[in-house]
Amino acid sequence: MAVTIVDVAKRAGVSPSTVSRVISGHPRISPATVNKVKEIMADMGYHPNVMAKSLVSKTTSTIGIVLPRPAEELFQNMFFPEVIRGIVTHSSRTSYDLLMATGVTEREELEAVIRLVKGRRVDGLLLLHSRKRDPLVNFLREEHFPFVLVGRSEEHADILSVDNDNVQASYDATRHLISQGHRRIGFVSGPPNLVVSMDRLAGYRQALAEAGLASSPEWIVEGEFLQESGYQAMSFFMSLPERPTAIVVIDDLVGFGVLRGLTELGFKVPQDLGIIGFNNTPMAELATPPLSSVDIGIYQIGYTASQMLIRRIKGEKTMQPRAVIPHRLVVRESSLPPV
Amino acid sequence: MAVTIVDVAKRAGVSPSTVSRVISGHPRISPATVNKVKEIMADMGYHPNVMAKSLVSKTTSTIGIVLPRPAEELFQNMFFPEVIRGIVTHSSRTSYDLLMATGVTEREELEAVIRLVKGRRVDGLLLLHSRKRDPLVNFLREEHFPFVLVGRSEEHADILSVDNDNVQASYDATRHLISQGHRRIGFVSGPPNLVVSMDRLAGYRQALAEAGLASSPEWIVEGEFLQESGYQAMSFFMSLPERPTAIVVIDDLVGFGVLRGLTELGFKVPQDLGIIGFNNTPMAELATPPLSSVDIGIYQIGYTASQMLIRRIKGEKTMQPRAVIPHRLVVRESSLPPV
């Protein structure tokens, strides 16, 4: 069957350990044997059995990501493809493979993680979003298993994580709308158990408070990261007796839902409602009107997360636990002054 | 350290082989010991070491995908996230993990595959696009390694593959433009070494020929699956003395590039140029005007590919090698009659 290290050793007239040493670039080994062995390996088409190596070295050269629950819902939004792109770019540069696991229910998700961790299937794990009191986080901490959180942990400051300053980002977005002359500003949020939802809501509130503007509970709506949610939020807002003149939307995709709804109902953007979203999706530029958005550097988030994780795996200690990726306001037509 | 099968065996007062049998659901084993062992496993938090198991069973419960070369370029287009969504949905339902590897150059790509295959790292492989005379295909065939091709192999009819009838799909799209009254129809293709580019070009030509319409070489442009390519193709077409009145575009993303360019230059769609794309990206609906597109069932392609691969891995033999996913014309404003 497949060529093993023993086959190579025999053909080369050396011991398996010598071959092993050649493979791992052991320093003290004669150039002559190195050459001979390498030649024979190439000649025989030898490739080390990854599992055997892992078993003894207790290391896999693989990092895992656990896809947030309904994989169905996941890729609608460009966020995940884009983080994954960042992750895979970095991890492949450092010769790590990427394993994707998924659990549909919360329980399955935890079980998948346990299997990966206890089964020693991966060297580290990337958590793609942060929830309040996340059981995964607790488990991984207890196990002292290397992991990096995309987002921010509320309860543990020492966790490795990469995030935006979402409070500030949302603050900036809201300030922008205020500077355009808006006084009644709404907010379309994401699932309330996600830290990102909280942070962006906080930034929004902070900006309003600072400007001495009122916020009505009616102007804050929660939903999913889906177009549908935007559509619903829009219906709700536009039927209000005193409706907002502009809104901050937690995600471009949700913003597109708003846009579509407004168009259907014959409203004009930004005249009837100013909009600014998050993520600066490629689509944002193409929408009608082009959608203003906060670019949060998703690719870079993924890249950095992989970087931190692999450093952690390799045992680097001198690391600040929290990386903050800068954001950037991209103003387009959808948030120009209403006049 | 981690709990092993031996630890469990000791605590249960049985041999490791007995524990192994309990785990694998061996039929001839007393219910009493089964219960006892299971209890102890749960109690000790035992989880089998995946590597050790793989080493002896020569199976990994993992399927691999090799990301087409520049991962950079990959996720711009919704095609890959969407196939992956299909793949991951099916594979996780059947308890397979998904390993993503990538190579930047063609050579690296092949090396990654060799490493996965010869290193026995995955049980099977999914190839995400088909090129003419693909060295990966040749290698995998020689190795008799389970793999499924997304797309179509020109040279080998026996290869497991899942594809659309791209000739027909493109034929349909072109027919549609003809039926809207267009007589001068152009085609924006993808990289010429991809089978999908050829097939769609063939369908386009066939429709024109059948309708007795001329096609000029000037009306056929090749590019990448990127907005940029659409933009360039558009500039080219619109500067032609006798330019097409409508175009078939190999991919929505490319179509968006065309759209954007036309808007910038002050042209109107569909009045100045009718457009129909492929993939029916979520964006297509949101573009201005909404983009007509051929829905090719990308999610289903991924799902089916995973299904075929895992069947093949499990040794099922009664399988037609080629699955064809149906396509569907989605007509929107961008291809309405030019009048």
Added chain:
DNA sequence: TTGAAAGCGCTAACAA
């Protein structure tokens, strides 16, 4: 129904 023993392919002491 259960156990003992061998071995999957590799690495890493310890010797030589």
Added chain:
DNA sequence: TTGTTAGCGCTTTCAA
């Protein structure tokens, strides 16, 4: 500089 040996944690004959 190289070889010998003993495992890594698991499965699987073969015997009992």
